[in-house]
Amino acid sequence: DAKTTQPTSMDCAEGRAANLPCNHSTISGNEYVYWYRQIHSQGPQYIIHGLKNNETNEMASLIITEDRKSSTLILPHATLRDTAVYYCIVRAGGLNTGTASKLTFGTGTRLQVTL
Amino acid sequence: KAGVTQTPRYLIKTRGQQVTLSCSPISGHRSVSWYQQTPGQGLQFLFEYFSETQRNKGNFPGRFSGRQFSNSRSEMNVSTLELGDSALYLCASSSGVRRETQYFGPGTRLLVL
Numbered sequence: 455d456a457k458t459t460q461p462t463s464m465d466c467a468e469g470r471a472a473n474l475p476c477n478h479s480t481i482s483g484n485e486y487v488y489w490y491r492q493i494h495s496q497g498p499q500y501i502i503h504g505l506k507n508n509e510t511n512e513m514a515s516l517i518i519t520e521d522r523k524s525s526t527l528i529l530p531h532a533t534l535r536d537t538a539v540y541y542c543i544v545r546a547g548g549l550n551t552g553t554a555s556k557l558t559f560g561t562g563t564r565l566q567v568t569l
Numbered sequence: 570k571a572g573v574t575q576t577p578r579y580l581i582k583t584r585g586q587q588v589t590l591s592c593s594p595i596s597g598h599r600s601v602s603w604y605q606q607t608p609g610q611g612l613q614f615l616f617e618y619f620s621e622t623q624r625n626k627g628n629f630p631g632r633f634s635g636r637q638f639s640n641s642r643s644e645m646n647v648s649t650l651e652l653g654d655s656a657l658y659l660c661a662s663s664s665g666v667r668r669e670t671q672y673f674g675p676g677t678r679l680l681v682l
Contacts, residue, residue: 486671490602495602497659497673498612518620541612556602556625557661 458542463564466536472529474563475553476542487518491526491538492562500516501527534565539564563568570634571596573662574676581680587648590677594641594661598672600665601643603635606657606676615658618643619665645678655681 459477463565466472478487482538486505490498502516504525509516515528541562574593582588603615614627618637635645641662647654655671657678661671 490673495657495676495678497661497675500670500672503670556614556627557604557612557615559604559615561611 457558458539460542460552460560460563462561463512463566465566466529467531468533468567468569469531471535472532472536472565472567474527474529474540474542474565476527477524478542478544481522481544482546485544486488486546486558487516487522488543488545488557489514489516490543490559491536491558492541493535499545501540506560513556531563534567534569537565537567573660573672574630575658575660575677576676577677579678581682582650583682584602584649584650584652587646588650589644589646590658590660590679592643592645592662592674593660594643595662595672597639598662598664600663600671601637602661602663602671603643603645604639604659607653607655612659619644622643625654638655650681651681652681655679 468537486503489501492498502514504516518525541559541563543557576591599621602668604612606612613642616626616635617624621637632648637643638677659673659676663669663671
């Protein structure tokens, strides 16, 4: 699975949009971009994933550049409860019944939402 | 659907003892993966089980083992505990048929004294 690079930390004011970047310049054609977050001492929470099109769900939006070498997770209206470490992970997708499901976590971005 | 559950949530053991942790996946999920999280090494993959078979293994010593039962519940065992085994142990489940999204449990925090 491709390696990702994220800023170590970011701050965001409550109510504003939080834009978390991720570089994955070695991503290959069948690799998806996944985002998880981990609030202190809890299990990682799935947020969103995508292949090449932009994706949106009730939690966030994922913008993937046309060359797929980077992406941005957008939390449209950050709240204090969004304070967490956000992990960007790339992994192969597709129908593959014999392949393991290993996720390779980097160090992530520590997002601090402030009043 | 109920989420992934892990028991116990907290555990204190002493060096040399062994420990067994349990994970119940989301109903219908057949794949269970285990991860170790420590401040120094971050989140690291231990192993994955699918249909009672270990499908992949991370780079951990043989003291770390696991198994999966026919109802997809999984256990992991750590023998001869060391201080460095103190960590948050996380389990994640997915359908396992394709590389579907993994959903994590709350973790078991193990402290080795």
